[in-house]
Amino acid sequence: MRFFFLLFFAAGAFGADLSPFNIAIGRILTPETGLTVDDEIDTLLNQRQAMVASFAPNVKNAGAQPPAQQLPELARIADRYRRLRNDTQTGASSSSAGSTSLVLNPYLADILGISLESGAILKTVSGNTINLQIKPAGLFCATKFGDATRALPGVPDNAACLEFWKRVGITAAFDKSRSNAPSQLVALQDDFSEFRVRFDLLAPQLKKARQALLAKMEQQGAAATTIGCLFSELSGCEKPNPQLITWTERTKTALKSAAAKPEAVRKAELEKTFGTALDQLQKLFETEPDLKAHMAPLILPFGKSYAESNLLALKVDELGRTSFSVEYSLNRPDVAKADLANGIVTKGQRPPDLSTARAIYARNYQPFVFTANGEASWFNETLPGMNGAFRSWQVSAMGTFLLKEIPNMGKTTLSFGGLIGDLHQQPLGFDYTVPLVNDPTKSVAINLTGPVRAFNARLEFPTANKSVTIPISFTYSNRTDLQKEADVRGSIGITVRFDSFFPTATPAR
Amino acid sequence: MTRTKFRTYDSDKSDYPATLTASTSADELPTLASVVFRIQDVNTGTVTSKTLKFVDNGDGTATLTLAAAPDSPCNLAFAVQVRFPANNPVDTPMKLVFKGANGSSVTDKIFPESMPIVFANYVVHYR
Numbered sequence: 001m002r003f004f005f006l007l008f009f010a011a012g013a014f015g016a017d018l019s020p021f022n023i024a025i026g027r028i029l030t031p032e033t034g035l036t037v038d039d040e041i042d043t044l045l046n047q048r049q050a051m052v053a054s055f056a057p058n059v060k061n062a063g064a065q066p067p068a069q070q071l072p073e074l075a076r077i078a079d080r081y082r083r084l085r086n087d088t089q090t091g092a093s094s095s096s097a098g099s100t101s102l103v104l105n106p107y108l109a110d111i112l113g114i115s116l117e118s119g120a121i122l123k124t125v126s127g128n129t130i131n132l133q134i135k136p137a138g139l140f141c142a143t144k145f146g147d148a149t150r151a152l153p154g155v156p157d158n159a160a161c162l163e164f165w166k167r168v169g170i171t172a173a174f175d176k177s178r179s180n181a182p183s184q185l186v187a188l189q190d191d192f193s194e195f196r197v198r199f200d201l202l203a204p205q206l207k208k209a210r211q212a213l214l215a216k217m218e219q220q221g222a223a224a225t226t227i228g229c230l231f232s233e234l235s236g237c238e239k240p241n242p243q244l245i246t247w248t249e250r251t252k253t254a255l256k257s258a259a260a261k262p263e264a265v266r267k268a269e270l271e272k273t274f275g276t277a278l279d280q281l282q283k284l285f286e287t288e289p290d291l292k293a294h295m296a297p298l299i300l301p302f303g304k305s306y307a308e309s310n311l312l313a314l315k316v317d318e319l320g321r322t323s324f325s326v327e328y329s330l331n332r333p334d335v336a337k338a339d340l341a342n343g344i345v346t347k348g349q350r351p352p353d354l355s356t357a358r359a360i361y362a363r364n365y366q367p368f369v370f371t372a373n374g375e376a377s378w379f380n381e382t383l384p385g386m387n388g389a390f391r392s393w394q395v396s397a398m399g400t401f402l403l404k405e406i407p408n409m410g411k412t413t414l415s416f417g418g419l420i421g422d423l424h425q426q427p428l429g430f431d432y433t434v435p436l437v438n439d440p441t442k443s444v445a446i447n448l449t450g451p452v453r454a455f456n457a458r459l460e461f462p463t464a465n466k467s468v469t470i471p472i473s474f475t476y477s478n479r480t481d482l483q484k485e486a487d488v489r490g491s492i493g494i495t496v497r498f499d500s501f502f503p504t505a506t507p508a509r
Numbered sequence: 510m511t512r513t514k515f516r517t518y519d520s521d522k523s524d525y526p527a528t529l530t531a532s533t534s535a536d537e538l539p540t541l542a543s544v545v546f547r548i549q550d551v552n553t554g555t556v557t558s559k560t561l562k563f564v565d566n567g568d569g570t571a572t573l574t575l576a577a578a579p580d581s582p583c584n585l586a587f588a589v590q591v592r593f594p595a596n597n598p599v600d601t602p603m604k605l606v607f608k609g610a611n612g613s614s615v616t617d618k619i620f621p622e623s624m625p626i627v628f629a630n631y632v633v634h635y636r
Contacts, residue, residue, distance in 0.1 A: 229630070
C-alpha cells in the first residue's frame with residue numbers, strides 16, 4: 001500500500017500521453033450497444049501493449065538503442081489517424097467525359113460502368129455522349145470466379161487475379177444525336193468520338209506498403225504476447241507479474257469510481273485517473289526489479305516497433321486514398337459539313353485525330369477530395385497549313401466536398417473546379433472560317449488560338465447505394481473550342497456502375 | 510469453449526480442432542497478423558511458443574485453426590493484433606468467434622481505437 005501511495009505522488013512528473021486511449025475512454029462514458037461500463041473498462045485495460053508503448057518515449061537512459069527520446073510521438077499518430085477517419089471513399093465515378101466536369105475523376109468502375117451526359121462544357125456544340133468504362137481484368141476475374149470482390153485491386157495473395165492488368169481501365173465515348181448548331185463539323189449518329197486507356201501507377205506502392213506493414217506486425221507479435229501475459233493473473237507466461245496484476249485491479253476500481261462521478265466531471269475524472277495510472281505503470285517498470293529487467297530488451301524496442309508499425313498503417317491508409325494514373329486518349333473529330341480551309345479537309349472527311357497524354361492525381365483528405373489533371377495534346381497528322389503537331393495544354397484542379405450520407409444511397413458530393421490552358425494553334429489545326437454576317441456567301445478566317453479559362457460547380461446525387469449517380473454542373477468559360485466568347489452552361493448526366501450487379505461470395509458475418 | 514471472464518476462456522479436448530474466425534460488417538476485413546501463442550504446461554511450468562496464421566477465406570472472413578488439442582493441461586496466452594483501416598467506422602468492431610469442434614462457441618468484439626493497430630489479449634485454460 002505504501003508503495004502505491006508513494007507512486008501516486010511520484011506519478012505526476014511523467015505526464016502520460018492519453019491520446020492512444022481517447023476512444024476507449026470515450027466508450028466508458030458512452031458504452032457501445034450491448035456493453036457495460038465494466039466491459040469498456042476491461043477493454044481499456046486490455047490494451048496492455050499500447051499502455052507500455054505510451055510511456056516508452058518518456059523513458060530516458062534505459063539503455064535501449066536507438067535512444068528512446070527519438071521515438072515518434074503516439075499523439076501525432078493518433079491525430080493523423082483521426083483525421084483520416086469519418087468517411088468512405090468517393091465511390092462512384094461520374095467522370096467518364098468532360099461534359100459534366102472539368103476535371104477527370106481518377107476512380108473508374110472496377111468492372112463496368114456507363115454514363116450518359118448531356119451538355120458540353122468546352123465544346124462549342126452541345127450534345128449527348130455515352131461513355132462506356134471497363135476494366136477488362138476486373139470483368140474477367142469477377143465472371144471467372146463468380147465473385148465481384150475478385151475484381152478489386154489489392155486483394156490478398158490467395159485471391160489474386162490478374163493484379164497487373166487490373167491497373168488498366170478503358171473508356172470509349174460515343175456521340176449521340178448532336179444538334180445542328182452552327183459549326184463546320186457535324187457528328188454522325190452514334191459516332192465513336194473518344195477512346196481512353198488509363199494506367200494506375202500507385203498500385204505497386206500500396207501493395208509494398210501493405211506487405212511492409214504486415215511484416216512489421218508479424219515481427220512484433222512475440223513481444224506483444226509476452227507483454228500481454230505479464231499482466232495476466234494466470235497466463236502462459238513463466239512469470240506473470242504480481243505488481244502489474246495489482247496495478248490492473250486498482251486501476252479498474254479507480255476507473256469505476258471515476259465513471260460513477262457526476263456527468264459534468266466524469267470525463268475529466270476518467271482522464272485524470274487513467275493518466276495517473278499510466279504514470280504509476282511507468283514508475284513500476286522503472287523501479288520494480290523484475291519489470292525493470294524487461295525495459296531494455298522488451299518494452300523500449302516494442303515501443304519503437306509499435307510506433308513504426310502504426311506509422312506504416314497510416315502510410316497504407318494514405319496511399320489507399322491517393323491515386324495517380326496516366327492516360328492516353330484518342331479523340332476523333334466530327335465530320336466536315338463542307339470543304340474546310342480550301343479543301344485541306346473535304347466535305348465528309350474528318351480533320352486529323354487528336355492524341356492527349358494526361359496525368360490524373362487525386363488525394364482524399366476526408367471529407368474533402370482534391371483532384372488535379374495535367375494534359376497536353378497533339379494532332380496525329382500534320383496537314384498543310386498546320387503549325388506543327390502540338391495543339392494545346394491544360395491544367396485543371398477540383399475540390400470535392402463529401403456531403404451528408406443519404407441512407408442506402410451514398411454521399412452527395414459538391415465540387416468546384418477550375419481549368420487553365422492554352423490553344424497553341426487552331427482547334428482543328430488549320431484556319432477556321434465563319435460566314436460574314438452582312439454577306440453569308442463570304443467567309444472570314446478567325447484566329448482561335450489563345451488562353452482557355454473555365455470554372456465549374458458540380459453537384460452529384462447518389463442513388464441505389466452509390467451504383468447510380470446523377471451529376472449536375474454549371475460552367476463558366478471564357479470561350480469554347482470554336483468560339484472566343486464567354487459562356488455559361490448547364491449539364492446533366494447519369495452514371496451507372498455495374499460492379500454491384502455482379503455476384504459476391506457471401507461473407508459469413 | 511466457455512467464457513469465464515473478459516477475454517478468458519476454458520476449453521477441453523472436445524473443443525479441438527478449434528477455430529478463431531474474424532469477420533466484420535465494415536467494407537474491409539482488418540489486417541490480421543500471425544498470432545504467437547505462449548503455452549504453459551500447468552504441471553511442469555514449461556512454456557513453449559507456437560505461431561499460427563489467420564487464413565483469408567476469400568469471403569471477407571479469416572480463420573485461424575488450432576488443429577490439435579495440447580498434450581497436457583495448459584494455459585494458452587496470446588495477443589491478436591489487428592490493424593483497422595481508417596475507413597472502418599469507430600462503432601463497427603471486428604467480430605472474433607471461437608468455435609470448438611463440439612459445437613460450442615464464444616464471440617468477442619475488437620473495436621477500432623485511437624491508434625490503427627489494436628491488440629486484444631486472451632487466455633485460454635485447457636484442462
